[in-house]
Amino acid sequence: SWSSSDSVISTDSAGEPAEPERPYRVVLLGASGVGKTAFASIFAGAADSMDSDDCELYELSEKEIEVDGEPATITLLDTWDTERYMQTGDAYLLLYSITDRASFLRASELRITLRRFRPAHHTPIILVGNKCDLVRRREVSVSEGRACAAVFDCKFIETSAAMQHNVWEAFYGIVRQLRLRRDSKEA
Numbered sequence: 720s721w722s723s724s725d726s727v728i729s730t731d732s733a734g735e736p737a738e739p740e741r742p743y744r745v746v747l748l749g750a751s752g753v754g755k756t757a758f759a760s761i762f763a764g765a766a767d768s769m770d771s772d773d774c775e776l777y778e779l780s781e782k783e784i785e786v787d788g789e790p791a792t793i794t795l796l797d798t799w800d801t802e803r804y805m806q807t808g809d810a811y812l813l814l815y816s817i818t819d820r821a822s823f824l825r826a827s828e829l830r831i832t833l834r835r836f837r838p839a840h841h842t843p844i845i846l847v848g849n850k851c852d853l854v855r856r857r858e859v860s861v862s863e864g865r866a867c868a869a870v871f872d873c874k875f876i877e878t879s880a881a882m883q884h885n886v887w888e889a890f891y892g893i894v895r896q897l898r899l900r901r902d903s904k905e906a
């Protein structure tokens with residue numbers, strides 16, 4: 720059931736579990752201002768030294784992390800060239816800000832666009848409600864976020880990049896989903 724575009728970016732050797740894992744390409748998507756750069760800087764380990772003029776530094780960074788006792792390498796793509804990256808990711812973090820309903824609607828639009836670019840099922844996607852520290856400015860409830868994720872067939876997590884809360888959990892969740900997909904392809 721894999722389209723040709725999938726086979727270009729996926730290992731085409733399903734059934735050979737011995738093959739070393741290449742880096743997973745994880746793409747950050749979402750409206751402007753939702754926290755993509757903040758996520759990328761936490762990932763890059765540069766949260767304190769970030770300068771807003773240095774955004775392009777975070778466009779692409781690669782890092783090995785350990786998830787459930789097993790190493791995984793992630794190449795993180797923080798993008799404004801949305802359409803290009805929609806075709807190249809293995810997995811997606813679809814961000815919105817819980818303080819910005821428009822960004823929540825934008826996330827839904829992006830999910831629909833993503834489905835068009837990546838029609839294969841099981842492309843791991845996590846809907847991420849960021850800025851959950853801004854309690855008083857909340858415009859999107861937890862249950863709305865969860866319901867949206869259910870409709871769009873993806874996982875859901877609320878995070879605060881500012882508090883460094885749940886950001887790594889989002890990356891771990893993506894790796895776990897990629898492994899589930901890998902293992903089911905090998906089966």
Ligand code: GDP
Nearest residue numbers: 750751752753754755756757849850879880881
């Ligand atoms: P991007 O446009 O998606 O890359 O968004 P940025 O990462 O540049 O974030 C936009 C603004 O929101 C910046 O001022 C960040 O410091 C702030 N921000 C990002 N994440 C959080 C968060 O979790 N909580 C709070 N309070 N502010 C955040």
